[in-house]
Amino acid sequence: MRPPRYPDFFEVFANVIPFQQVSLAAGMSVVAQLIQRFGEARMTGGRRFNLFPDASIVADARAANLRRCGMSLRKAHALRTVARLIASGTLTADAIGGLSSNEALDELARLPGIGPWSAALILLRGFGRLDVFPAGDSGAQGSLVSLLRLRSRASLARFVDRFGEQLGCLYFYGLASRQLAAGLIHPAASPRGPRSAVRRHA
Helix, strand or coil, rough: CCCCCCCCCHHHHCCCCHHHCCCCHHHHHHHHHHHHHCCCEEEEEEEEEEECCHHHHHHCCHHHHHCCCCHHHHHHHHHHHHHHHEEEEEHHHHHHCCCCCCHHHHHCCCCCCCCCCCCCCHHEEEECCCCCCCCCHHHHHHHHHHHHHHCCCHHHHHHHHHCCCCCCHHHHHHHHHHHHCCCCHHHHHHCCCCCCCCCCCC
């Protein structure tokens, strides 16, 4: 499975920091407001769209304006600090990508507002590193316990360890199940009929 990744280094952080300790819906709302407030508007086919804001835009933003997107003051400061580091070239995707996963986790955790959970998600969603799993993600854990019909979250840890360097795939399975349940994504159509949710390729 090819892990879904964000196209821009700053976009990874802007899709991780707002989701810290909030529900999936709340995090999505913050990111949507961030795009609407700071993203450049473009008209396409008679419709208005907002581009995802560059790091330089958020770097110059006032903390109060970032908070109006629904972020706490701590998250606003963390996102703006990261934006400034990226905009200045102090923090780059090449530098993080050149490290081993363990080294990258340690380096990312030195950034303000980035803990082990956020660092793991940045490697998963920004670099496609499937050898990491955000162990503190209660939403993903709950989804996986339900999907796998496990008796407890304690047994989940043993199950995750069996996936070795592909354990990050489990995070995406858990995330997809939550998005399906919330109606945010839908099973792919299949030429075999509506009962078949996944296309099979020879």
